[in-house]
Amino acid sequence: EAQVTQNPRYLITVTGKKLTVTCSQNMNHEYMSWYRQDPGLGLRQIYYSMNVEVTDKGDVPEGYKVSRKEKRNFPLILESPSPNPTSLYFCASRGGGYGETYEQYFGPGTRLTVT
């Protein structure tokens, strides 16, 4: 089954603790992206990657890092995120090359709570 998977689905952590949320897709997509969803704000893009070793900032990259060492994986790293990282995070991927606007396929989401 074609899908985007994220792990963990739920995570409670404390301020200042580094953590990684994994994202994997089995559709051989070149493009992958991370979003955070906050009430009343919709989804905002954190980082995206157009291919292995090619990443770029979205609208809210502060406090996050990403890496793309393999085509199928695009982990999101929270080191000392600021402002409040408590949010719902979605990973997405899409097919097509540069400039294509095919639909993005979203993972199930990771709910992160930072205390």
Place this chain on the structure above:
Amino acid sequence: AQSVTQLDSHVSVSEGTPVLLRCNYSSSYSPSLFWYVQHPNKGLQLLLKYTSAATLVKGINGFEAEFKKSETSFHLTKPSAHMSDAAEYFCVVSDQYGNKLVFGAGTILRVKS
């Protein structure tokens, strides 16, 4: 830069009546526009997309949207609401490279029996 404004944060309709969810966009080039739906505690699913072909776009589950360049609008409609349509709907615009998506704030649709 692009932006999206969803004009209603909440819409309530009775089952069997028409649905209208309004979206205005701003873009400095010919946009690609999407509507996504998110059911409670679920991920996002694509309803339909506009990519400069026909201005009336048909999607899944009986939804459709009309691209109106003169009004910079991309409103989502459905002739007859079903209880299963209750969800949050997002209007989305893509940059010209297909890499950056800008989401509207969302419209929560409530369907009354």
